[in-house]
Amino acid sequence: MLPFRRAIIVDFEFRIEPGGLPHVVCAVLREFGCGRELRLWRDDLLAMRQPPLDLEQDVLVAYYASAEIACFLQLGWPLPRHVIDLYAEHRCLTNGLLLKPERQKTKSRSGKTWKANGRDSLLNALALRGLAHLDVDTKDAVRNLILTEPNPSPAQRAEIVNYCASDVLGAEALLRYMVERNQIDWPRALWRGRYTVAAARMERVGVPIDVALHQRLATNWTILRHELIASVNRSFDVFDGNDTFKANKFVAYLLRWNLPWPKLPSGALALDTETFDEMARFHPELRPLYEVRQSLGEMRLTGLAIGDDARNRSLLSVFQTVTGRNAPSNSTFIFGPARWLRGLIKPPSGFALAYVDWRSQEIAVAAAISGDERLLAAYQGDDVYMAFARDAGLVPTDATKETHHDVREMCKTVVLGIGYGMGADSIAIRAGISVAEARNLLSLHRDTYRQYWRWADDTVTSALFTGAMTTKFGWQRHIVKNPNVRSIQNWPVQSTAAEMMRAAAIAATEVGLTICCPIHDAFLVEARLDTLDDDVAALCTIMEAAGKAVIGVPVGTDVKIIRSPDRYMDARGADMWARVMSLLAKTERKAAA
Amino acid sequence: MSESKAHQQQQPETVQASATDPAELPPDNKAELLANNKMGQADDRVDQALGIFADLDKLAVTPEAQVGAREILSTVAVRRPKNNEFIRVDPARSLTSVVFEDRDEGEVYFIAPHIRPMMIAGTAVKLLTLTVNQAGVAFIWPVPCLDDATRRNAWNESSRAAFHRAQVEWVKLVGDRVAGQYRVYIAEGELPKPRFPDKPFTELLAIAFGNRLIDSEDHYIIRAQRGLTV
Numbered sequence A: 001m002l003p004f005r006r007a008i009i010v011d012f013e014f015r016i017e018p019g020g021l022p023h024v025v026c027a028v029l030r031e032f033g034c035g036r037e038l039r040l041w042r043d044d045l046l047a048m049r050q051p052p053l054d055l056e057q058d059v060l061v062a063y064y065a066s067a068e069i070a071c072f073l074q075l076g077w078p079l080p081r082h083v084i085d086l087y088a089e090h091r092c093l094t095n096g097l098l099l100k101p102e103r104q105k106t107k108s109r110s111g112k113t114w115k116a117n118g119r120d121s122l123l124n125a126l127a128l129r130g131l132a133h134l135d136v137d138t139k140d141a142v143r144n145l146i147l148t149e150p151n152p153s154p155a156q157r158a159e160i161v162n163y164c165a166s167d168v169l170g171a172e173a174l175l176r177y178m179v180e181r182n183q184i185d186w187p188r189a190l191w192r193g194r195y196t197v198a199a200a201r202m203e204r205v206g207v208p209i210d211v212a213l214h215q216r217l218a219t220n221w222t223i224l225r226h227e228l229i230a231s232v233n234r235s236f237d238v239f240d241g242n243d244t245f246k247a248n249k250f251v252a253y254l255l256r257w258n259l260p261w262p263k264l265p266s267g268a269l270a271l272d273t274e275t276f277d278e279m280a281r282f283h284p285e286l287r288p289l290y291e292v293r294q295s296l297g298e299m300r301l302t303g304l305a306i307g308d309d310a311r312n313r314s315l316l317s318v319f320q321t322v323t324g325r326n327a328p329s330n331s332t333f334i335f336g337p338a339r340w341l342r343g344l345i346k347p348p349s350g351f352a353l354a355y356v357d358w359r360s361q362e363i364a365v366a367a368a369i370s371g372d373e374r375l376l377a378a379y380q381g382d383d384v385y386m387a388f389a390r391d392a393g394l395v396p397t398d399a400t401k402e403t404h405h406d407v408r409e410m411c412k413t414v415v416l417g418i419g420y421g422m423g424a425d426s427i428a429i430r431a432g433i434s435v436a437e438a439r440n441l442l443s444l445h446r447d448t449y450r451q452y453w454r455w456a457d458d459t460v461t462s463a464l465f466t467g468a469m470t471t472k473f474g475w476q477r478h479i480v481k482n483p484n485v486r487s488i489q490n491w492p493v494q495s496t497a498a499e500m501m502r503a504a505a506i507a508a509t510e511v512g513l514t515i516c517c518p519i520h521d522a523f524l525v526e527a528r529l530d531t532l533d534d535d536v537a538a539l540c541t542i543m544e545a546a547g548k549a550v551i552g553v554p555v556g557t558d559v560k561i562i563r564s565p566d567r568y569m570d571a572r573g574a575d576m577w578a579r580v581m582s583l584l585a586k587t588e589r590k591a592a593a
Numbered sequence B: 001m002s003e004s005k006a007h008q009q010q011q012p013e014t015v016q017a018s019a020t021d022p023a024e025l026p027p028d029n030k031a032e033l034l035a036n037n038k039m040g041q042a043d044d045r046v047d048q049a050l051g052i053f054a055d056l057d058k059l060a061v062t063p064e065a066q067v068g069a070r071e072i073l074s075t076v077a078v079r080r081p082k083n084n085e086f087i088r089v090d091p092a093r094s095l096t097s098v099v100f101e102d103r104d105e106g107e108v109y110f111i112a113p114h115i116r117p118m119m120i121a122g123t124a125v126k127l128l129t130l131t132v133n134q135a136g137v138a139f140i141w142p143v144p145c146l147d148d149a150t151r152r153n154a155w156n157e158s159s160r161a162a163f164h165r166a167q168v169e170w171v172k173l174v175g176d177r178v179a180g181q182y183r184v185y186i187a188e189g190e191l192p193k194p195r196f197p198d199k200p201f202t203e204l205l206a207i208a209f210g211n212r213l214i215d216s217e218d219h220y221i222i223r224a225q226r227g228l229t230v
Helices: A042-047 A065-075 A086-094 A122-128 A136-148 A154-180 A186-205 A211-219 A221-236 A247-256 A273-282 A284-295 A339-344 A361-370 A373-380 A384-391 A405-419 A424-431 A435-448 A450-466 A485-510 A532-551 A571-592 B002-010 B029-036 B044-054 B113-118 B154-165 B201-208 B220-225
Strands: A007-015 A023-031 A037-041 A059-062 A082-085 A351-358 A468-470 A476-478 A514-519 A522-528 A557-563 B087-102 B107-111 B123-133 B138-144 B171-176 B181-186
Touching (some): A007 A065, A007 A154, A023 A042, A082 A086, A082 A186, A086 A476, A211 A221, A211 A571, A221 A284, A221 A571, A273 A284, A273 A424, A284 A571, A339 A571, A351 A361, A351 A514, A351 A532, A361 A450, A373 A384, A373 A450, A384 A405, A384 A435, A424 A435, A435 A450, A450 A485, A468 A485, A485 A522, A485 A532, A485 B044, A532 B044, B107 B123, B138 B201, B154 B171
Parallel strands (some): A059 A082
Antiparallel strands (some): A023 A037, A351 A557, A468 A476, A514 A522, B087 B107, B123 B138, B171 B181
């Protein structure tokens, strides 16, 4: 039973260049349950000032609705008040389950697997539920036609519209399946739908990029890459003569500096991006090496999705992670892991950017949802790491950051490590202390913040009992066989933080702030210089209120302003940026000579 | 690692003069900003945003609304509770029977009534009871019974005590070799109801003892006990 008079299922076909805005090709709208259908080609759509639905009374239903909303925005249409994103609902219903659709339901003649087609694509959402749909190969063929044929013939147009209509039929079948089984939790599904609208708005704004500098870097990248490796190699000696990173040389480096490093179960060093990034967080001297490794692939630079209007636009990939956080592409999104590249972010003339982040968001969430008054007091004090040192009796009560710097750093490692779900071994490696010391610190943390740990233990027990976990606003996770206990323990904090982010994104975009993108626990907002102060203050208030609304505790924010003609710079990429700029100047001078 | 830091100092120092490092801006940046803006004056946008949050509590999920996941019942183990799981038992789905315990292999066999006289050793009377753990996994727990043939010991006594408690609350059995008994722990939290499988007990027993049923004198175990096989 629908709680709306009408549900209108919508699908658009469009072309889009990397970093660009959608070029709308056609749309099909279908009224749920009665079969009334409207097929509109580009010319029809451009001529319409309003979408053909009741914006207040109807509910718009789509699979991956942010794409449809992007087309609404591109057409200059007002947005519907009620949106259901079947993708978000599918993700919520199946989150954590390792499901595979029945192969025959996908009807792929080419033998494409469910993985190649995307586990959470409409095709597979249908296949998982045993609902037949369009052949995978046909889908690919029409997608290709849309992308490559700017002026399709009447027959090709018919083919494209029919394909679009088949997706609408698929979405309708999925909606019917969910409605009949009472699987749509309407109030919370509408809230998630509202976030997909916010995501579409943020994706449309994008991040302003210094394209001239980006072009210079791209032109000289082959030489720069070699020079970068050479310059880093002078300190680290971990690349061979072919500019290839060598694990055995890295082992020698670690031995030379007596630096412990996490290992894989096989005993080999863990050299993945996340481990390197984490280690560089605790050992900043490794940061240049991390940044160079991150930048080695040419795609890291040229893969950034930059539109003709000098904006970086990347799909936020909402609800894609198990915690419900966004998962934008590391290669196309400017806030991917090569941090020095963020120096390319530059507000246009007359504008400024503000990076507004929640202060120690995860600690605030952990303290609030666990109900640990002592941890909350530590968070609300001046320095959460010193508070732990004081609460645990590691330092005198009048100790400060200045008088006990080393202890604070150690406590910081422990507090952050616990937040990342680390055990004593990992914390010991990162803090440069023995495992016994790390165990002792963990034990002190357990004794100091007992309520938090009791809650953490109960969270795991409860999750194992019920087979599922749910956030306050209904994002859920199923627990299947052999769950990772630390991941379960950390999930409520991360997923609640994601709820805060969604709440703030909805409010900030709906009141008209120009949000360029969300970044984990922060937003990048753009404003004209004359409205900057008001806009940033409004965003701060909204974020703090979102914290209060989601976890019951106001969560403070920090603000960093970048006024034109300055550029953004991440502290962790600043060395690398300086290195690259110096090499670029040298390379260009050489070329000019 | 101080020498590594020295490496950094040898690197080019020329950061672009225009670069602003958000992480290193003075902490009063926000304060200055808030001082400059029109805070204190009405900002309709903030009021509108706060209005969005006003009804957010209505969206809060109650524990009853949470959706669980169930394991498909393809196998049912016959075993003791592990020391890391809380369990509940269903006394209505229990059966007192004679089983054969192969202690070497850790296997329990169900003995058909007409075969029992042929068993020479290794049999015990057990209460086969349907049990579920916190993850909703069902298994058959052979609870030792008090009979004349079975020696009284603290392991069995504590197992039986745990079985009785597990009828009404979640319990955990942790073996204590020094004390020679199970320590029985009760879950302290307000935990959900156990999710027992809805299959009939006979069907569950059939799944559990599918290939561990001694129902013929030609069974390998009977033949082995009678010295008819190697």
